Amino acid sequence: MANNPSTEKRVLIVGLGIAGMSSAIALKRAGWNPVIVERVRQRKPADYYTSFDRTGRKAAEKLGVLDAIHQRTPERRTFLQVDSDGQLVPVSRSTVKAGDPAVVVRSDIENGLWSAVEGEIEVRFSTRAISIxxxxxxxxxxxxxxxxxxxxxxxxxxxxxxxxMRSTVRRRVFGPDERYLVPFDSMVCQFDLDEPLEGIDPEATIVMSETDRALGIFPFSDRSPAVRFAYRTKNVNAQVGRPPIQILREIFARDIHKPVVAQALDALEWTDDYLFDSVHQVHMDSWRKGRVILLGDSAWCLTLYSGMGTSAALHGGVVLGESFERHPENLDDALAAWERRLRPFIWGNRVLAGPLHEWFVPSRPLVTSAIAAGWKVSEAVMRMRPGRKD
Ligand SMILES: Cc1cc2nc3c(=O)[nH]c(=O)nc-3n(C[C@H](O)[C@H](O)[C@H](O)COP(=O)(O)OP(=O)(O)OC[C@H]3O[C@@H](n4cnc5c(N)ncnc54)[C@H](O)[C@@H]3O)c2cc1C
Structure with missing residues (x-):
């Protein structure tokens, strides 16, 4: 039965990201009339490397947009580790069929969602909620x-x-950032290469983890790889105001003899298109206050280390729509059911992000040595496995 706009309940969604669009589509299906406001003037692609796991793909399928999401998962998965001399050592290799997690850039997911939003849901650009x-x-x-x-x-x-993550709605309705933002004492700088690094397999994932600093190179099937520099610092505020390349050249000075590090720094020198930011989680005991809820990074930012931020935003929107389908007449029951169903999923991924951060950017030499030893075992196992060739 078609919904009657005059009797539909109105929901205002602040933010046209993955969380905003997925909840808008899901709530429209549940009989709501969504209006999305977005502070920027027009959609702009956020083209950074993003893993897109099974939960997110399932949610996208439920929203009817999975086929509209372009995926870029490489056919082969070769994993190389950078040793202390800068040599690239193969530590695992596989052929990816199902592609989990799949590889996309963030705007692939946003474009897929937009295909179901455009013309169907009211979107107002250059618009903010200045009081609630x-x-x-x-x-x-x-x-x-x-x-x-x-x-x-x-x-x-x-x-x-x-x-x-730096939600204005949260600040206005729930309280200041300091109450909810949990710092990882960590910075990340991510950008795409214009062309693959010289002499390096463009389909290989490359990881260098040293104490307090790390480099990752992540391949796509149909564009040049993405580079991620990361480092730990107790003084996140001091990291802004200087060009990231200057900071990273100091942090990675000890690794400059490694060709992959030198090339990645040179590539950063030549691009203006990078993301440089501090890493925080958002911890909240409740995502709801009265008729206002938070969803996505504003509510639970899991960090890039969880690899689950996009999936959580999609899944969170889908679960919200399903909760309203089950409790169409009772806002309290629907929101309580939404939060109850989502909490264990968010909590599990939030807890895992800490160890994954430690694995990618070790905080102590002991951990760095343990990871290096683990890589040696992987390398040895890979060499011994029948049918595999270096
Ligand atoms: C470098 C990096 C790498 C990542 N890698 C991965 C990965 O591999 N896998 C993964 O799953 N996740 C990854 N993530 C996390 C993932 O990108 C986020 O979890 C996800 O995009 C969150 O979506 P969101 O819609 O909640 O928030 P956002 O994407 O931040 O969207 C918020 C929207 O709200 C708008 N907005 C902000 N303030 C206002 C306002 N006051 N009024 C109106 N509009 C406003 C913004 O313009 C934006 O459009 C990564 C994140 C980063 C930074």
Whole structure:
């Protein structure tokens, strides 16, 4: 049965990212009338390397957008480790059929979702919620269009803050960032190569993990690989204000004799298109206050180390829609069911992100040595396995 717009409940979604679009599509199916506001003037692609695991693909399938998401998983998976001399040592090799996790750039997922949003769901660009009042008079939101300066006060039945790790909705409704952002004392700089590094297999995943610093090179099937530099620091605030290349040249000075490090730093020198940011998780005891909820990085940012941020945003939107389908008349029951179902999944991935961060950027020499020893075992096993050739 078609929904009648005049009787549909209205939901305001702040943020046109993966969390915002997935919840909009899911809630529209559950009979809601979503309006998405996005602060930027137009969609802009975030083309960084992203793993896209089974949970996310299943959620995308439920939303009807899986086929619209372009995937770039390489056919072969060769894993090389950079040793202390800079040699690339093969430590595992496989042929990927099912592709788990699949490899995409973030905008592949966003484009897939957009194909179901465009023309179907109201989207207002250059728009922010500048005040949110959830009281006796209902949920009233003052919206401002930063391009025209126009302000309108509108009534909604639900508001979803899907506005990322540094969420304004969270700050306004739940409290200051310091209460919820848990620092990893870690920085990341990620960018795509214009062309593959010289003399290095463009389909290989390359990892160098040294104490407090790491480099990863991640391949795609149909574009040049992505580079990720990461390092630990107790003073995240001091990392802004200087070009990342200057900082990284200092941090990786001890590794400059390794050809892959030298080439990756040179490539960064020549690009303006990089992401450089600190790493934080978001920990909250509840993602809900009255008629306002948070979803995606704003609620539970898992960090890039979990490899599950995109899947959690998709899955979170799908579970929200399903909860409203089960409890169409009762907001409290629907939101309680949503949070109850999602919490164990988010908690598990949040806990795993710590060890995965330690594995990629070890914090102590002892851990670095243990990881190097583990790689040696993998290398030996790989050499011994029948049918495998170096
Ligand atoms: C370098 C890096 C690598 C990553 N790698 C992976 C990976 O391999 N696998 C994985 O699963 N995840 C990865 N992630 C995490 C993943 O990208 C995020 O978890 C996911 O994109 C979160 O989506 P979101 O919609 O919650 O937030 P966002 O993508 O941050 O979207 C928020 C949206 O809200 C808008 N917005 C912000 N403030 C306002 C406002 N006040 N008003 C209106 N609009 C606003 C923003 O413009 C944006 O469009 C990585 C993240 C980074 C930074």
């Amino acid at each position: 009042e959830d009281g006796q008079r209902g949920l009233l939101v003052l919206l401002e269009n930063s391009a025209t300066g126009e302000r309108t006060e509108e009534r909604f039945d639900l508001l979803i803050g899907a506005d990322g």
